[in-house]
Amino acid sequence: MAADDVLPSWRTGATRDAVEGFLEAASTVPAERRVAVFDNDGTLWCEKPRYVQEDFLLHELSTAAKARPELAQRPEYRALLHGDQAALAELGLQRVAAALIELSAGLTPEEFAHRVTHFMKTGRHPDYNVPYGQIVYQPMLELMDALRAKGFTIGVVTGGGTEFVRAVAPNLYGVPPELVVGTLIEYAYQLRDGAPVLLRTAKVHGQLNEGKPKVSHIQAQLGRRPIFAAGNSAGDREMLEYTADAGPASLALLINHDDHDREYAYQSRSVTLDETESIVDVARREGWAVASMRNDWTTVIGPGSH
Amino acid sequence: MAADDVLPSWRTGATRDAVEGFLEAASTVPAERRVAVFDNDGTLWCEKPRYVQEDFLLHELSTAAKARPELAQRPEYRALLHGDQAALAELGLQRVAAALIELSAGLTPEEFAHRVTHFMKTGRHPDYNVPYGQIVYQPMLELMDALRAKGFTIGVVTGGGTEFVRAVAPNLYGVPPELVVGTLIEYAYQLRDGAPVLLRTAKVHGQLNEGKPKVSHIQAQLGRRPIFAAGNSAGDREMLEYTADAGPASLALLINHDDHDREYAYQSRSVTLDETESIVDVARREGWAVASMRNDWTTVIGPGSH
Numbered sequence: 001m002a003a004d005d006v007l008p009s010w011r012t013g014a015t016r017d018a019v020e021g022f023l024e025a026a027s028t029v030p031a032e033r034r035v036a037v038f039d040n041d042g043t044l045w046c047e048k049p050r051y052v053q054e055d056f057l058l059h060e061l062s063t064a065a066k067a068r069p070e071l072a073q074r075p076e077y078r079a080l081l082h083g084d085q086a087a088l089a090e091l092g093l094q095r096v097a098a099a100l101i102e103l104s105a106g107l108t109p110e111e112f113a114h115r116v117t118h119f120m121k122t123g124r125h126p127d128y129n130v131p132y133g134q135i136v137y138q139p140m141l142e143l144m145d146a147l148r149a150k151g152f153t154i155g156v157v158t159g160g161g162t163e164f165v166r167a168v169a170p171n172l173y174g175v176p177p178e179l180v181v182g183t184l185i186e187y188a189y190q191l192r193d194g195a196p197v198l199l200r201t202a203k204v205h206g207q208l209n210e211g212k213p214k215v216s217h218i219q220a221q222l223g224r225r226p227i228f229a230a231g232n233s234a235g236d237r238e239m240l241e242y243t244a245d246a247g248p249a250s251l252a253l254l255i256n257h258d259d260h261d262r263e264y265a266y267q268s269r270s271v272t273l274d275e276t277e278s279i280v281d282v283a284r285r286e287g288w289a290v291a292s293m294r295n296d297w298t299t300v301i302g303p304g305s306h
Numbered sequence: 307m308a309a310d311d312v313l314p315s316w317r318t319g320a321t322r323d324a325v326e327g328f329l330e331a332a333s334t335v336p337a338e339r340r341v342a343v344f345d346n347d348g349t350l351w352c353e354k355p356r357y358v359q360e361d362f363l364l365h366e367l368s369t370a371a372k373a374r375p376e377l378a379q380r381p382e383y384r385a386l387l388h389g390d391q392a393a394l395a396e397l398g399l400q401r402v403a404a405a406l407i408e409l410s411a412g413l414t415p416e417e418f419a420h421r422v423t424h425f426m427k428t429g430r431h432p433d434y435n436v437p438y439g440q441i442v443y444q445p446m447l448e449l450m451d452a453l454r455a456k457g458f459t460i461g462v463v464t465g466g467g468t469e470f471v472r473a474v475a476p477n478l479y480g481v482p483p484e485l486v487v488g489t490l491i492e493y494a495y496q497l498r499d500g501a502p503v504l505l506r507t508a509k510v511h512g513q514l515n516e517g518k519p520k521v522s523h524i525q526a527q528l529g530r531r532p533i534f535a536a537g538n539s540a541g542d543r544e545m546l547e548y549t550a551d552a553g554p555a556s557l558a559l560l561i562n563h564d565d566h567d568r569e570y571a572y573q574s575r576s577v578t579l580d581e582t583e584s585i586v587d588v589a590r591r592e593g594w595a596v597a598s599m600r601n602d603w604t605t606v607i608g609p610g611s612h
Contacts, residue, residue: 032476109525153482166529170338176459177529178484184526189518189544196548198525205526206512212495219415219504220490220511221527223472223483238495242502 006146009139009299015253016296018289019143022228022251026150029227029249036147036228037181037218037239038140040158040165043232043255044173046135046301048264049126053160056119057100064103074099098202101185105202109163109187112200116167128301136172137255138302139291140230144173147228155179155222159210159235163200181221183209210235215242230255233268234279244288254283259293262300312452315445315605321559322602324595325449328534328557332456335533335555342453342534343487343524343545344446346464346471349538349561350479352441352607354570355432359466362425363406370409380405404508407491411508415469415493418506422473434607442478443561444608445597446536450479453534461528464488465516465541469506487527489515516541521548536561539574540585550594560589565599568606 010016026034041047061080065071072078076099079087088096104112125135144154156175158165162182169175184205187198207213215238218226229236229243232255244252257266267278283290293300316322332340347353367386371377378384382405385393394402410418431441450460462481464471468488475481490511493504513519521544524532535542535549538561550558563572573584589596599606 032482109529110531153484155484162526162529176338178459178461178527180529187522187525189521189548196521196544196551198521198531198548215495215502215504216493219493220468221484223415223469223486225416225504238502242495242504245502 006149007139007142009142009297009302011296011298013296015289015291018251019146019253022249023146023150025249026147026152026227029247031151033224033227033247034147034150034152035155035222035224035226036144036152036230037155037157037222037226037243038144038173038229039231039233039236039239040156040160040182041233042257042268043230043236044136044140044156045132046125046128046137046263048266051160052125052132052135053164055123055126055132056116056164057103059119059123060103060115061100076100101204102202104185104200107200108197109200112163113167116164120168120171130301133168133172135301137297138299139297140255141173141302143230148174152228153179153222153224155181155218155226157209157214157218157229157239158182159208159214161185162209179222181209181214181217212238214239218242227251229253232257232279235268237279237282240283240288241286244286252283252286252288254279254288254290256280256283256290256292258295259297259300261294263293312455313445313448315448315603315608317602317604319602321595321597324557325452325559328555329452329456331555332453332458332533335553337457339530339533339553340453340456340458341461341528341530341532342450342458342536343461343463343528343532343549344450344479344535345537345539345542345545346462346466346488347539348563348574349536349542350442350446350462351438352431352434352443352569354572357466358431358438358441359470361429361432361438362422362470363409365425365429366409366421367406382406407510408508410491410506413506414503415506418469419473422470426474426477436607439474439478441607443603444605445603446561447479447608449536454480458534459485459528459530461485461487461524461532463515463520463524463535463545465514465520467491468515485528487515487520487523518544520545524548533557535559538563538585541574543585543588546589546594547592550592558589558592558594560585560594560596562586562589562596562598564601565603565606567600569599 038044041051076096120132123132156169160182162184165182166177166180169180186201186203186205188201209217225246226243227246227250229239230253231240240252267280344350347357382402426438429438462475466488468490471488472483472486475486492507492509492511494507495504515523531552532549533552533556535545536559537546546558573586
């Protein structure tokens with residue numbers, strides 16, 4: 001590779017050309033419009049065999065159940081602790097998710113972040129057998145750096161928990177907390193032992209950050225329309241559409257998980273419009289850039305985090 | 307003043323000492339905890355005789371009524387256009403505010419920002435008779451710059467409309483849109499003439515950004531607990547309390563409007579605890595720093611904006 005290659009893990013080809021063309025065109029865009037957003041799970045780091053946040057929540061549950069064995073009597077927790085898929089399916093995702101959210105109720109944001117940080121230090125990815133901080137896609141870190149070099153403000157827009165991703169984003173991606181847009185838990189402001197604190201409730205604030213809400217939440221929190229967006233799932237569709245239409249200098253990039261050897265091979269199907277069409281097919285039809293993990297990336301998992 | 311004086315408009319005295327002491331102490335705080343928040347109206351710029359946003363909304367109404375005279379038939383608009391205080395009081399603030407919010411429904415964020423920018427260029431403060439961009443408090447700009455020099459991330463946390471303040475904050479304060487936390491209007495994501503857009507609705511999203519919600523919204527949007535906060539009204543009380551208790555290196559600063567000659571003399575009363583106690587009394591009791599506009603500032607309105 002050339003000494004000035006800012007995307008060393010991207011093979012030459014149509015996708016790399018599209019990314020480089022966009023980086024070039026972005027120089028002509030007013031600085032305040034240089035906003036880029038990245039989905040997190042499956043776009044910046046591996047989301048299989050489970051979302052990392054799922055592993056975290058299972059770890060939290062397991063820790064809590066050791067200290068308070070009576071927790072294992074609750075049907076949702078019992079099913080989770082035994083990996084009882086039939087029971088989980090019967091209980092339904094919503095009820096199981098609500099039970100997991102309850103586990104963190106009453107914590108301050110700092111206490112919650114501390115738990116995430118501890119988990120990231122001690123846990124390992126079940127298949128790669130490396131710390132979770134090392135399952136970040138090296139080509140995407142290079143792309144973030146290339147955008148930063150062009151003066152972009154970079155946000156992470158995740159369907160996952162805002163505070164979970166905030167606890168990892170500065171270290172993994174160099175993205176500060178205010179630029180993480182996700183699914184929020186409501187806080188209650190109150191006095192605890194005479195000190196004013198915010199405490200997590202068990203209630204999701206507003207809507208899950210997937211699909212159309214991703215677009216509304218980007219505006220609500222970041223206040224600007226992005227001209228670059230990267231995603232990998234049906235939940236990123238509207239964010240990619242909105243970005244692709246932001247003007248002549250704009251790019252929507254879809255990550256295609258087609259590398260069974262180095263990662264996982266799967267495709268996300270749209271739940272919003274046509275369930276028979278995969279998001280990769282939508283991307284091709286819309287003319288978005290599609291990054292094939294197998295063909296466009298020389299490296300998938302890199303040497304280390306940001 | 308000394309050549310290295312970063313606060314030239316602040317007179318020597320207890321308040322300046324408190325601010326300088328905090329700036330010094332902040333150097334020992336981890337960089338990621340250096341977050342400062344400022345209320346806007348009455349803290350960063352003049353809020354009398356009316357909030358600037360009120361003047362903007364009246365301007366918008368007046369413009370709309372010229373194009374569509376039938377608007378003047380609606381009781382809320384008629385009362386506003388005639389400055390009929392009795393009718394306004396009878397209609398109630400909530401109904402009047404809702405009618406004004408409706409005026410901007412259907413606009414994209416960019417269209418709304420364009421209107422604000424136009425107003426800021428053409429309008430003049432009714433008493434100072436200068437463009438609104440020049441009613442910013444010079445000492446507060448100096449304080450923001452001093453905090454920036456110490457590596458602070460600086461947010462504006464306003465009871466006013468988020469998008470209104472976002473349209474002025476980069477230019478007035480050097481604060482980007484993602485660091486403006488205010489009262490949000492909900493957006494609807496839809497296709498307009500085939501193009502994906504966000505359109506303002508007539509609905510306030512969640513709670514008005516005053517009092518306890520200011521604290522929750524700071525965490526929701528900025529994701530970090532501030533160690534510096536400045537405010538001037540009862541609506542800033544919880545934000546100041548939360549900040550003052552953030553650790554040994556923290557500062558809550560209250561602006562006291564006691565300068566009848568150069569600005570306006572008034573005090574905001576707490577609506578949350580004890581209505582007979584002014585926010586200035588609360589500040590003194592809590593040991594917060596209090597900036598007397600009359601005694602602590604050599605200049606109130608400075609030579610120009612950021």
